[in-house]
Amino acid sequence: MNVLLFLIPVALLMGLAGLVAFIWSLNSGQYEDLDGAAARILEDDDEKPGKEE
Amino acid sequence: MTCCGGNVAGEQVAGTSRELTRLARAEELSRQGVRQPDGSVHFTLSSPSIHCGGCISIIERNLAKLPGVREVRVNLTLKRISVLLESDAVPVLNVVEALEGFGYQAYPLNDAPDENDKKAASELLRALAVAGFAAMNVMLLSVSTWSGADGATRDLFHLISALIAIPAVAYSGRIFFRSAWSALRGGHLNMDVPISLAVLLAVGMSLYETLNHGQEAYFDAAVSLLFFLLIGRYLDQMMRDRARNAVIGLSRLAVKGANTVGPDGKTVYRPIDEIEPGMRIRVLPGERIPVDGVIVKGSSDLDLSLVTGENQPAILGKGDALQAGTYNLTGPLDIEVLRPASQSFLAEVSTMLAAAEKGRGHYMRIADRMAQIYAPAVHLLALVAFLVWMAINGDWHQALYVAISVLIITCPCALGLAVPVVHVVAAARLFEEGILVRDGSALERMAEIDHAVFDKTGTLTHAIPQIVRAPFSSVRHEQMAYSLAVLSSHPASRALVQHLGERAVLPLDDVREVAGCGIEALAGGKRVRLGNQAWVAKIAKGEVPDRASSGISFAEEGGGLIHCEIRERVREDAGAAIRELEADGIAAELLSGDKPGPVEAIAKKLGLQRWMAEQKPADKIARIEALKEQGARPLMIGDGLNDAPSLAAGYASMAPASASDIGRAAADFVFTRDGIDAVPFTFRLSRFAGRLVRQNFGLAILYNCIAVPLAFLGLVTPLFAAIAMSLSSIVVVTNSLRLSRFGVRKRRNATMREDRRTGHAIGNQAT
Numbered sequence: 001m002n003v004l005l006f007l008i009p010v011a012l013l014m015g016l017a018g019l020v021a022f023i024w025s026l027n028s029g030q031y032e033d034l035d036g037a038a039a040r041i042l043e044d045d046d047e048k049p050g051k052e053e
Numbered sequence: 054m055t056c057c058g059g060n061v062a063g064e065q066v067a068g069t070s071r072e073l074t075r076l077a078r079a080e081e082l083s084r085q086g087v088r089q090p091d092g093s094v095h096f097t098l099s100s101p102s103i104h105c106g107g108c109i110s111i112i113e114r115n116l117a118k119l120p121g122v123r124e125v126r127v128n129l130t131l132k133r134i135s136v137l138l139e140s141d142a143v144p145v146l147n148v149v150e151a152l153e154g155f156g157y158q159a160y161p162l163n164d165a166p167d168e169n170d171k172k173a174a175s176e177l178l179r180a181l182a183v184a185g186f187a188a189m190n191v192m193l194l195s196v197s198t199w200s201g202a203d204g205a206t207r208d209l210f211h212l213i214s215a216l217i218a219i220p221a222v223a224y225s226g227r228i229f230f231r232s233a234w235s236a237l238r239g240g241h242l243n244m245d246v247p248i249s250l251a252v253l254l255a256v257g258m259s260l261y262e263t264l265n266h267g268q269e270a271y272f273d274a275a276v277s278l279l280f281f282l283l284i285g286r287y288l289d290q291m292m293r294d295r296a297r298n299a300v301i302g303l304s305r306l307a308v309k310g311a312n313t314v315g316p317d318g319k320t321v322y323r324p325i326d327e328i329e330p331g332m333r334i335r336v337l338p339g340e341r342i343p344v345d346g347v348i349v350k351g352s353s354d355l356d357l358s359l360v361t362g363e364n365q366p367a368i369l370g371k372g373d374a375l376q377a378g379t380y381n382l383t384g385p386l387d388i389e390v391l392r393p394a395s396q397s398f399l400a401e402v403s404t405m406l407a408a409a410e411k412g413r414g415h416y417m418r419i420a421d422r423m424a425q426i427y428a429p430a431v432h433l434l435a436l437v438a439f440l441v442w443m444a445i446n447g448d449w450h451q452a453l454y455v456a457i458s459v460l461i462i463t464c465p466c467a468l469g470l471a472v473p474v475v476h477v478v479a480a481a482r483l484f485e486e487g488i489l490v491r492d493g494s495a496l497e498r499m500a501e502i503d504h505a506v507f508d509k510t511g512t513l514t515h516a517i518p519q520i521v522r523a524p525f526s527s528v529r530h531e532q533m534a535y536s537l538a539v540l541s542s543h544p545a546s547r548a549l550v551q552h553l554g555e556r557a558v559l560p561l562d563d564v565r566e567v568a569g570c571g572i573e574a575l576a577g578g579k580r581v582r583l584g585n586q587a588w589v590a591k592i593a594k595g596e597v598p599d600r601a602s603s604g605i606s607f608a609e610e611g612g613g614l615i616h617c618e619i620r621e622r623v624r625e626d627a628g629a630a631i632r633e634l635e636a637d638g639i640a641a642e643l644l645s646g647d648k649p650g651p652v653e654a655i656a657k658k659l660g661l662q663r664w665m666a667e668q669k670p671a672d673k674i675a676r677i678e679a680l681k682e683q684g685a686r687p688l689m690i691g692d693g694l695n696d697a698p699s700l701a702a703g704y705a706s707m708a709p710a711s712a713s714d715i716g717r718a719a720a721d722f723v724f725t726r727d728g729i730d731a732v733p734f735t736f737r738l739s740r741f742a743g744r745l746v747r748q749n750f751g752l753a754i755l756y757n758c759i760a761v762p763l764a765f766l767g768l769v770t771p772l773f774a775a776i777a778m779s780l781s782s783i784v785v786v787t788n789s790l791r792l793s794r795f796g797v798r799k800r801r802n803a804t805m806r807e808d809r810r811t812g813h814a815i816g817n818q819a820t
Contacts, residue, residue, distance in 0.1 A: 004206070008213060012190060019186040026178055036129030039106025 079146040080322045081310060085161035086138070086145060093123060096145055098134045098159040100152065103127060111155055119151055134159065174294060177287050180225040184280040187221030188273070192775070195273040199772045211263040211270045218272040222256055225279050228286065244424040244469070247431045251460040252278060258457050274461050274774045281782050282469040289473040292480045293492050311336065311343045314387060325394045332390045338566065339542050342379045345397045346388035348372065353384035353568040354543060366544060368569040378402075378694050382543045384568030402715065405670060405698035418494050419746055420472045435459045438765050451767070458769040462760045462777065470782055471749035474789040479742040482795055487726035488735055495721035498705040499736060500743035501686050505634050506677065506703065508691030509645035509655055510621070511711060513729065518544060519622040520552035520604075525615055532559050533576050534607040534615075537583040540564060541572050545605040546583070548619055571605075580610040590614055621651065626728045628659050633733040639688075644668045644676055646695050673699035690732060692716050707732060738795050745792055749785045756781045 025031070086094040103112070109127045112134060116125040121143030126135045136148055145161075152159045194210045202210060226249070233245035252275045259270035312320040314333040325343055328334065333349065336342055342355075352370030357379050366382055369375065375388060377397035394400065435456045442452035476493035483490055490496060507513050525531040536559040538546040561574040561581075571584010582589045586606045593608035604618040631641045643664035645652045656664035665676065673691075677699050680687045689696070689703030692712035700706040700719040708720035717723050724731035760777055763769055 004209070011193065012213075012217075015186050015190050019182055022182050023179060026175060026182070031178075033128040033130045036106075036109060036127060039109055039129055042106050043110050 075146070079144055082145045082149060082161055083141075086141075088141075089137075092140050094138045094141060094143070094145075096136045096138065096148070096161060098136060098149070098152070098161055099132060100134055100157045100159040101132050102157050103129060103132045103134075105129075108157070112152065112157065115155060116148060116151060119147060122148065174290055177228065177283065177290055180228055181280070181283040181287050183221050184225040184276060184283050187217050187225070188277040188280040190217050191273045191276050195270075195771060195775070198270075207268075208263070208266055211259070211267075211272075214270060214272040215260055215263050218256060218276050219260070221276055222252060222279060225276075225283060226252055229279075229282070242424060242428040243421060244428065246424075247428045247460065247463070248278070248282060248469070250432075251275075251457075254457045255461050258453065269771050271457070271461060271771050271774065274771060274778065277775065277778065278461070281778070285469045285473040288477040289493065292473075292477045292490070328390055329393055330390050334388050334390060336381050336386045336388060338381055338383050338385065340381050342375050342377050342381060342388070343397075344377050344388075344390050344394045345375065345392045346390045347374050348386055349389045350387035351384050351568070353386050354382040356380040356382055356544065380542075383541070383566050383572075402670060402694055402697055405674065418472075419497055419743075419750075423750060431460065431463045434463065434761065434765075441765075442767070455765065455767045458767070458774070459761065459764045461774055462764040462769055463757055470785050471753060471789075472746055474786050475742050475745045475749065475792060478789050478792045479738060482793055483722075483735060483738060486731070486734060488722055488724045488731050491721045495705060496739045496742050497746075498686075499688070499721065499739035502688040502705055502736065503639055504680055504685045504687040505631075505639050505641045505732065506673075506680070506687050506689050506691075506699075507631075507641065507643050507661075508689075508693065508696050509643060509647055509652055511692040512690055512696075512709060513627045513643070513655060513659065514621045514623050517551060518548050518619050520548050521618045521620050521622075523549070523552055523615075523617040525607075526613075530607065530609065530612075530615065532556055533581050533609065534583055536561055536576075537564075537572050537574060537581065537607075541566060541583075543571075545619055546572070549583075549605055549617060552617070576609075581608070583607045586614070586616060623655060623658060624727070624729045626730045630728070630730045630733050631659055631661065633730070634736065637733070637736065639736070644673050644699075646693070670695045670698050674702050677702045688732075688736075690729075707735065734796065738792075741795055742792060745789055749788060752784055752788065753781060756784075 086096050088094055100112075103109070106129075109129060112127050113125045116122055116134075116136065121139045122136065123139050124135075124137035127133075128135065134152075136145070138145060138148075149159050149161075191214045194214050198207050198210050229245045229249050229252070232243065233249040236243040236246060255271040255275040255278075259272050259275070262268070262270050310322055310324040311328060311334040313323050313328065314320050314335050320335055328344055334343070334346070338353065348369060348371050350371065352368065354366040354368050355375070356366050357376075374391075375386075377394070377400075438459045439452045439456035442455050443449065472493065476496055479496055480490045523531075525534070531553060534549060535553045535556045538549040538553075539558060540546075540561075559576060561576055564572065564574040566572045567584070567588070569585075570588040571582055573580060573582040573584075575581075580592055582592055583605065586604070589606040589608045592610045593614040594611050604616055606614055606616045608614045634641055640663075641661055643652065643656050643659075643661050645664070645666055646668055647666060649666040652664055652666040655661075665672075668676070673689075673696065677687050677689060681702075681704065686704040689700050689706040690708070691697075691700055691706075692709050694715055696708075696712075697715040697719045700708060700716060705722075706720045707722040707724065708716045710717070710723055710725040712720070712723070722731075722735055724735075756777070760769070763773070
């Protein structure tokens with residue numbers, strides 16, 4: 001019984017962390033260009049995308 | 054021919070007018086920017102030709118090198134380029150022209166109307182994420198209760214489940230509650246009503262059970278029901294977004310303003326709403342006529358194809374009336390405005406379009422039709438269950454419990470997923486074949502058509518006429534003709550450019566375009582001309598063929614005349630596509646705005662029994678309406694502005710990507726591939742999709758036939774509900790995925806009908 005008091009909050013917190021991470025990634029535009037992300041990984045540029053000077 | 058002699062305005066084109074066109078374009082482009090607080094300007098450009106990772110690096114690397122460009126980011130999914138410029142002073146035209154230089158057409162987008170949709174999509178995704186989180190955690194706790202937790206532990210688990218499920222349902226369920234509420238207020242039922250009722254009752258009863266230390270709670274069923282249903286919703290939304298983005302991406306820069314000419318001869322650029330009757334506007338070659346008016350100065354070739362459906366450019370001069378939407382090809386025109394833009398021919402077409410579209414609003418989607426029968430049946434069943442149990446033992450708690458399990462069990466995710474999954478898979482399959490779908494109801498309507506009404510120009514024939522013979526004797530002449538042709542937007546020149554392919558451009562001096570005649574220049578000190586036969590013949594030596602076949606001629610001063618014959622070319626697979634439709638029992642006919650001669654010729658060639666020529670937009674609508682009155686369901690396939698109202702009036706409609714903006718916006722399907730075989734393919738795929746939807750409904754009903762009696766007897770436990778629900782969803786999704794292989798083996802070049810049969814066989818084997 002005692003172990004439940006410890007495990008359930010841990011499980012919920014982990015789930016919540018996942019949810020928060022997902023919503024953060026959604027709001028920061030990670031899902032806006034899925035095809036582009038797939039293509040960009042093959043580019044062998046040293047520069048960071050979007051910040052070329 | 055009305056041309057050449059004394060055509061002063063037409064002769065001064067070349068350099069200055071090109072420069073003016075550029076200025077007007079720069080002005081229009083710069084209006085699309087969004088100012089940022091730090092003084093920089095943000096532009097969103099749509100570029101449909103972006104297609105791979107290579108495009109990303111070409112565009113990003115090269116644009117970043119341009120002066121004044123701070124940031125460039127390509128979005129491959131949406132085929133958009135986001136450009137941040139240092140300040141107002143940096144002309145965005147440079148960026149657009151640079152893009153054109155690498156071979157990417159780019160059009161600015163106004164981002165504003167998109168925001169709402171974006172919000173709706175991300176609200177849905179957030180609701181889905183919350184429901185997913187709740188479903189997993191509640192399910193975890195439920196598994197422990199099922200496997201034997203009881204007493205205080207079970208109560209604790211139920212309590213925690215309640216604490217997770219109630220906020221999650223309140224948050225994620227809003228979408229369904231809102232829609233159910235507005236349906237109820239409107240006095241009808243939709244699928245969301247039983248869904249909302251089941252979820253709310255399940256949560257309510259589970260809460261009651263939890264507080265009273267009951268044995269069973271349905272929290273897991275409530276949240277996983279929401280989770281599965283939201284998946285369906287999200288897929289539906291995603292499909293519509295994708296199609297819309299693609300269509301927006303194709304849209305060209307519409308006329309948003311014009312250069313007005315003041316009494317002092319100075320030109321001022323004004324937005325379209327400020328242009329009033331009596332004003333004079335100047336329309337340069339390469340621009341669309343923004344409003345209805347009368348030519349007061351100049352003459353030019355005008356491409357009327359979007360308005361009348363006719364292919365040959367018309368030569369118009371002083372005193373001729375012009376309709377908005379026609380395209381000025383060769384000479385600058387001064388036009389006196391007759392009507393404001395809101396009353397122009399274009400606006401008239403838009404009104405007809407809106408009226409025609411209203412008629413289509415009566416169509417009800419299969420899911421809604423099902424809901425009308427299904428929802429009352431489910432409610433009735435639950436009520437009967439409640440009453441029967443009350444009558445048997447008078448225990449209201451037991452009776453309510455049974456009624457709620459009936460509601461939960463009959464409201465399976467299978468029904469919520471049945472339609473969207475099929476539609477999404479169908480849309481993805483069509484997308485692979487270069488066909489864009491506007492929404493799911495388009496697929497349903499397409500499956501029911503029995504007539505196909507084709508437009509001629511640009512639909513059954515190629516949008517650009519083709520050169521059939523180009524008897525150039527030397528490479529140098531070919532190069533010169535090409536160099537001249539690329540400078541003109543006349544369809545004949547474009548056909549020649551297409552025919553000759555990519556070539557080096559020779560340096561030319563003193564280029565001028567003469568309205569109604571052609572284009573001439575000095576090349577290496579010698580005069581060269583490209584244009585109509587009689588005009589070109591004046592500088593040519595030797596015999597001039599008197600046969601006035603349509604085409605384009607080229608000659609170097611003192612050289613022989615080279616005549617390239619041009620013909621409107623029927624799409625190669627048009628005949629096969631029509632035969633294929635007829636084999637499926639669909640009657641095909643031809644409605645064209647063109648003259649009877651060419652229409653009859655094409656109808657004969659394609660074996661079309663019924664054809665009508667010289668059809669105005671209103672005539673085309675009348676024909677469609679007549680067909681509908683006879684109980685037929687016509688599919689309209691067309692591309693022009695003149696087809697747009699009938700595209701909207703048709704039971705379903707298709708347009709090629711080369712269609713006018715309005716035509717594309719009105720059509721249910723837009724195909725970007727070359728072949729018209731897109732039509733039979735879409736029809737067959739839609740029909741197969743319709744069959745799958747009905748099968749899915751059948752499976753869902755079958756599942757109900759087994760589960761409902763159990764629920765009625767009070768035998769449905771939360772465990773049973775959870776398993777049954779997931780199982781039915783998996784079956785439905787698996788069944789729908791069969792569509793993704795529809796016609797995969799079929800390849801365009803092979804004889805189509807043979808291959809379609811194979812395509813069907815693949816579909817049927819999986820059954």
